[in-house]
Amino acid sequence: MTQTKNLEPLVIDGGRKTFHKDLTIPDPIPSQAFGRVEEIMKSAKLFRYGGKTAEESETALLEKEFAAYLGVKYALGVTSCSSAIFIGLMAAGIEKGDKVLMPAFTFTAVPSSIVHAGAEPLLVECDDNYVVNIADLEQKIADNPDAKYFLLSHMRGHLAEMGKIVELCEANDIVLMEDAAHALGNTWNGQQAGTFGQMSAFSFQSTKMINAGEGGMLTTNDPHIMAKAIILAGAYEKQWAKQFFDRPDLLEKYQGFYPAYNMRMNEVTAAIARPQIPNIDIKGNKFRDNYFTIANILNSSEHIDVPDRVENELPVPNSIQFNLRGLTGEKIRSFVETAAEEGIKIAVFGMQEDNARCFWNWRYLDTSDDELPMTETMLRTACDLRLPVFLDKEDVSTMGNLIVRAIERVKNLQDKRAVMTAAD
Ligand SMILES: Cc1ncc(COP(=O)(O)O)c(C=O)c1O
Secondary structure (H helix, E strand, O other): OOOOOOOEEEEEEOEEEEEEOOOOOOOOOOOOHHHHHHHHHHHHOOOOOOOOOOOHHHHHHHHHHHHHHHHEEEEEEEEEEEHHHHHHHHOOOOOOEEEEEEEEOOOHHHHHHHHHOOOOEEEEOEEEOOOHHHHHHHHHHHOOOOHHHHHEEEHHHHOOOHHHHHHHHHHHEEEEEEEEEOOOOOOOEEEEEOOOOOEEEEEOOOOOOOOOOEEEEEEOHHHHHHHHHHHOOOOOOOOHHHHOOOHHHHHHHHHHOOOOOOEEHHHHHHHHHHHHHHHHHHHHHHHHHHHHHHHHHOOOOEEOOOOOOOEEEEEOOOOEEEEEEOOOOOOOOOOOOHHHHHHOOEEEEEHHOOOOOHHOOOOOOOOHHOHHHHHHHHHEEEEEEOOOOOOHHHHHHHHHHHHHHHHHHHHHHHHHHHHHHHHH
């Protein structure tokens, strides 16, 4: 992996240490991609179906390697995870006005993809450990027997109790689609995220496990879903001959009966993504070490709660979320400012006016004024902090200690005021 050069992590600033690494830097692109991208550019063959065979296509090879990594039969390269969700839902047979259950804590692109497919999102509560609340899911299923799809976003890579979710979906004849944009490489009970449902969507946008700028992947074991998806993504006039798919009979059957939405991946994107597949588990180990190192330090503060991960989950987190406890809104604001002075920019989801991960900002939905007290309470005090791959153990320890110190400084201010008020 090419390593990004960074400034010294710590700078002595008037006797105080502050953190000076840029946490917005995306993960590096492996050097093998550079030569391949140049070759493709020189050939001008950027179109995935521009060659004569599947073996010549970077996109087809990426699909094959991605499916092998995940242990599924089929993968389809598309322009984004949002495209993968849209195409997946269309291929699974969604119809105008159908209800799609989804967790209320996710990114705006998720309900947007449901709306794009002509369907109606139905938001389900999330717990303060950021995963879908199973009791509310059960209730919403009972209240909406006509809801036959569940788009489960593993937001920020937090996996819920997948065993229970699969059981509930099977018992109620619900199609489970996983939005694994943030969960590539995570496992639950030894099973890869993105292999629990009938289909799954992945993102290669720059802040994700695979950084190709933009791009996405739809995966499934169902040949009918994949055949329809290939056509929906834009394989016209038997272009599918230039990709690996073992059921050409299904493509023959469906061609012409499904629209072509032209959401194909291009060859440059695939060439950037391919050499990142062997790095998934290496990066995952690093993410996990960093995550648990900083989580332990943060949990030493009485005002910070990094919730336990769900039992049996092996996460690969490239960010950390934690809940602030016992601080007023004003103090939370001071904490964010103080941490920023230390060099660590933390976002509190519900405090940023236009945060695209807060359901009340999805004003295009009829459900934007839904009552979701659990999710809302969580979002008002939940912090979000990126942990890019270039950070090492010392960096994350420093960050953790600076965050705890920022909390202490804010708390002391509070205490001093309390003393002054008592003395007045
Ligand atoms: C949880 C989640 N799902 C889906 C998406 C959509 O991914 P893409 O940008 O590839 O469409 C995003 C985007 O960041 C996301 O955060």
